[in-house]
Amino acid sequence: MNSIMESITSDFSYYLKTFNLYLDRTNDHVHMAKFNAEYLPDIVASIGKEGSSSLNVLGVGSGSGKTDLEILGKIQCKHPGLSIQNEVVEPNPEQISSYKAFVKEKSQSLNISFTWNQMTSEEYEKKAKERNEVKKFDFIHMIHMLYYVESVQDSIKYFHNLLETNGKLLIVTVSDGGGWQSLWKTFGSRFINSCVYLDVCKILDDMSINYQIYEVSADLDITECFIEGNEKGELLLDFLTHIINFRKTAPPDLKAEVLQYLLQTPYSREENGKIIFNNNSQTIVVDY
Ligand SMILES: C[S@@+](CC[C@H](N)C(=O)[O-])C[C@H]1O[C@@H](n2cnc3c(N)ncnc32)[C@H](O)[C@@H]1O
Incomplete structure (x- = not known):
């Protein structure tokens, strides 16, 4: 059987x-929204390269984009003078369509442009490497998606390396x-x-990468x-x-x-x- x-x-x-x-x-989304309201503004306050007029944000495994737009809203509030270029990496075509519809409905008031990559994070990495392209990001988030990558360690390493000066990588997994x-x-x-059992902190410790951790109950x-x-x-x-x-x-x-x-x-x-x-x-x- x-x-x-x-x-x-x-x-x-x-x-x-x-x-x-x-x-x-x-x-979970209620508690996540609370986290975004209470902690995220301080977390994103310091991102951005000095003198730059825009911020690059990357969402990996974004789903329908509900949380992404919440995050983008907080970033925009903290950096009102800067435009945001947001890249989305999401393999599920239905989720990308929902995200696009959501953007149409919600983001008119925000100064944000979107680039859509309907692919896995591994495909994104492969394509960038083939093009010999290293685009840096001020904020990268991977929310409940690391369960699905081929190698958690390689993914963290790759996306951490894409951080711009002052950039931050936000990872959410089950507690x-x-x-x-x-x-x-x-x-x-x-x-x-x-896939769901992973120990991100151990991976970060082994890589000697510093991080802060916040527990969100749900x-x-x-x-x-x-x-x-x-x-x-x-x-x-x-x-x-x-x-x-x-x-x-x-x-x-x-x-x-x-x-x-x-x-x-x-x-x-x-x-x-x-x-x-x-x-x-x-x-x-x-x-x-
Ligand atoms: C549990 S959902 C989380 C979605 C969203 N981040 C949220 O919190 O609502 C996981 C998402 O990761 C995407 N995904 C699965 N494998 C992936 C991969 N290898 N690279 C990028 N995204 C992936 C799925 O299509 C799905 O949208």
């Missing part, structure tokens, strides 16, 4: 369907010690790929995952495991263990009849 398990990352539309449901069931990290540490080797309502036959619950379970039709295609022992694990403290709690999973994330800010 194991042989027919398939990763949600093999199908852009399926991935997006599960990811959008996940977004509906978490308050070390949070629910996701624990689930994937326990079961990653039995899922199809072990919840994920996983109640529906325990209602057999509930379509939304199945999709959410698929996103948690990154396996298409997990309930139907996973070996019975794995399915039973995962469902049991998702109920356990300290990563889950019951609240008002709901089962709430720890969805904490960490924001890591790396200096030039």
Whole structure:
């Protein structure tokens, strides 16, 4: 039965369907917006090369751009006199279309130009190297996307090297010690790929790169995952495991263990009849 398990990352539309449901069931974006309001202005205050009239920003794995536009808004507020050139690297065509529609709707008031790269970060790196081009950026962000790159270490190294003087690299991943990290540490080797379990801080430490770390707490309502036959619950379970039709295609022992694990403290709690999973994330800010 194991042989027919398939990763949600093999199908852009399926991935997006599960990811959008996940977004509906978490308050992560609320806490992320709070982080952006409270901390981001200070973080971006010092970016920008002296004498430059514009800022270059790069979003890697931007998704639909909701968080990107929030970030761009904060940068613009801190640097009102400067124009912003924003590059987007995102492989999913549906996400790029959503992002473009969102830009049309929201960014008229902002002095921002957009360059779209519908490709993976590895393809972006390869293309830049082929063109012998080293474009530098004042701010680069990689939000919940490092799980999907071929080599986390190589990606961090490449994008860190693209930072302009005074530039900053912002990385968001699931929290070390949070629910996701624990689930994937326990079961990653039995899922199809072990992408969600990564230790970015160790990688940065090994590379002797300085960083600051901020914990952002969030919840994920996983109640529906325990209602057999509930379509939304199945999709959410698929996103948690990154396996298409997990309930139907996973070996019975794995399915039973995962469902049991998702109920356990300290990563889950019951609240008002709901089962709430720890969805904490960490924001890591790396200096030039
Ligand atoms: C979990 S979503 C996060 C999207 C967005 N940053 C957010 O926080 O809402 C991960 C995103 O990374 C993109 N992605 C997957 N593999 C990638 C790669 N190798 N390079 C760049 N982006 C990738 C996916 O298409 C998806 O939009």
